[in-house]
Amino acid sequence: MANPQDSLSREHGGIPWKHVIGYLLSIILTALALWVTFETGFSTRTILIIIFIFAFLQAALQLLMFMHMTESSEKKSKLTGQTQTGNILFAAFIAIVIVAGSVWVMSAGHAEHDHHKMDSKTHDMKMDGDMKMDHGDHK
Known part of the structure; x- marks a missing residue:
């Protein structure tokens, strides 16, 4: 009986690189949203628009990287x-x-x-x- 984790490791050469990259990109998008909020002099409206854009990108990223939408x-x-x-x-x-x-x-x-x-x-x-x-x- 094959273990599903073993097949995952074999497919990715031991490390699930797709998940690691998705996780790092999620952290970067979150950090960018925090930076825009706390460190820029943009108006509140502009900050909200930028945060919504980052949120949309992060949702799409998670659907593609973690929810296997392309598979x-x-x-x-x-x-x-x-x-x-x-x-x-x-x-x-x-x-x-x-x-x-x-x-x-x-x-x-x-x-x-x-x-x-x-x-x-x-x-x-x-x-x-x-x-x-x-x-x-x-x-």
């Missing part, structure tokens, strides 16, 4: 290929909904937080003005 078998039927394509499209849809929803919720939360900050500043300024008026009336 096919002659035994697979046309229906299996259609099912796989449908699953990929559904997964992409779910990922887009999660990312877009997260950005929307976080930005709406910050807008509400900023709105409360402005209300409290306005309230504090009004209170200071009322106190000054009270002090002026006592003279």
Whole structure:
């Protein structure tokens, strides 16, 4: 009985180079996204666009390198290929909904937080003005 790990090692000459390269490229893409975020003077919008591009590239990289998207078998039927394509499209849809929803919720939360900050500043300024008026009336 053949061990699947043995056949993997024989195919890659002992080291699964495809996986090692994919892993290193994933780390590089993550490091680049962090560098763009913390070390550049780009606007927030530009940083978000760059991060989304890196995220898309990393997702594609992982599909190709780790999920064996390019590998096919002659035994697979046309229906299996259609099912796989449908699953990929559904997964992409779910990922887009999660990312877009997260950005929307976080930005709406910050807008509400900023709105409360402005209300409290306005309230504090009004209170200071009322106190000054009270002090002026006592003279």
